[in-house]
Amino acid sequence: MKVVAVSQRVDVIPERGENRDALDQRLVTLLLVAGFIPVPIPNGLYLQTPDGGVIHDALDDWLNAVSPQAIVLSGGNDIGQCSARDLTESRLLDHARSHNLPVLGICRGMQMIAHSEGGELKPVTGHVRTRHTLSGQIVAEVNSYHSFALADCPEGFEVLARSEDGEIEAIRHLSLPWEGWMWHPEREAFFASHDVHRLKKLFGE
Structure with missing residues (x-):
């Protein structure tokens, strides 16, 4: 089984004076179901x-x-909320590029991919705690939990899917095995078969 490095969110706990790395256990389960071994990477190594x-x-x-x-x-x-995480993910993308590793960016992860390639973000409404029907190369109904969207497709990428209101919901690099999905495949009550299949194809079974 292939080993997959997974970046983690940072939760600030003021009453304890702690900044905690956190990872939804459902994302771990999704990767296991797809046939991969997830390994969370700590923020703060760099x-x-x-x-x-x-x-x-x-x-x-x-x-x-x-x-x-x-x-x-x-x-x-x-992006910009936690410098340790931003630095970690930026370095992970550098490593992936130099080693031609597959990358999947989920929600903020897709935004980070676009940001690292010089793409701009913009505030968006109607995309928090709702569902969208995608059109384009990916046709599916997905969840949505984001308040920022890509202002445009970054150079070197193509748009795979858009929501009903025209926002970019998925991108793919034209030469590297990188994709970004604005939805959270791990948050479905039952993992969608199209998400699992696409993940397997991207990472290589």
């Missing part, structure tokens, strides 16, 4: 000072030890 100086960098050591064969950028947190 930290910088505000002026860009490196505090410590153990991310390469982690990647060498785990040797992931694919990467999932999970949902949660807005």
